Amino acid sequence: MIRDVLPPESAFSRAVYTEIRPAIPRSQWPSDAVRATFVVAPDGLSMEAVFDDLPPAAAAAAAQVVHRAGVDLVLKSPTAYYAAVVVRIRRWRDTFLYALVPVMFAIPLMAALGDSAMRLCIALFAVNVLALLASHAWLLQGRSRMREQRFVAQIPTPGLRIRVPQGTPRHPQG
Secondary structure, eight states, X not given: OOOOEEOTTSHHHHHHHHHHGGGSOGGGSOSSOEEEEEEEOTTSSSEEEEESSSXXXXXXXXHHHHHHHTHHHHHHSTTHHHHHHHHHHHHHHHHHHHHHHHHHHHHHHHHTTOHHHHHHHHHHHHHHHHHHHHXXXXXXXXXXXXXXXXXXXXXXXXXXXXXXXXXXXXXOOO
C-alpha cells in the first residue's frame, strides 16, 4: 500500500535528483517529473527504488545509485523513523546473539566451580535465549511495518521548474 506521493519540490525528491543526475545522460530524461516507488531495504540502511518513466538501463542505473547512497537518502525519506527503529532493534538482537555463545560455553566451565554456578549460568543462558527470540520477533515485526511504508516520489528532471518553499534564501547575504 502506497502511503505518500512526494512532489518534485520535496527535500527527498531533490536529494534523489542530486544523487542520480550524474548517472543518467540528459538525453534519457523525460520532459516531466520521473515517478519512482521507494521502500527501505530490510537492513534499514539503504533504499530500494523502481523508476517508472526512465528507459530500462537508466532506471537500473538510477536504482543502483539510490541503493549506494545508503543512509543519506534514508534519513531524508518519510520512512526514516521506521528505519531507525529497525536498526535499533537489530542492534539489540545482535547483542543477545553474540552474548549467547560465550554464555553457552561457560556452562561446562562453571560446573568445575560448583553446582550453583552452573545453574546460574544455565539460567543466564535461558534468559539470553528468551531475549534473543523476543528481539528477533520484534525485528521481524519492525521490518514488516517498515516495508509497509512504501511511498512514491516525483523526481525533478533537468530543466523542470520547481517551486522552492518560501523562507529559503536564494542568495547568500554578505
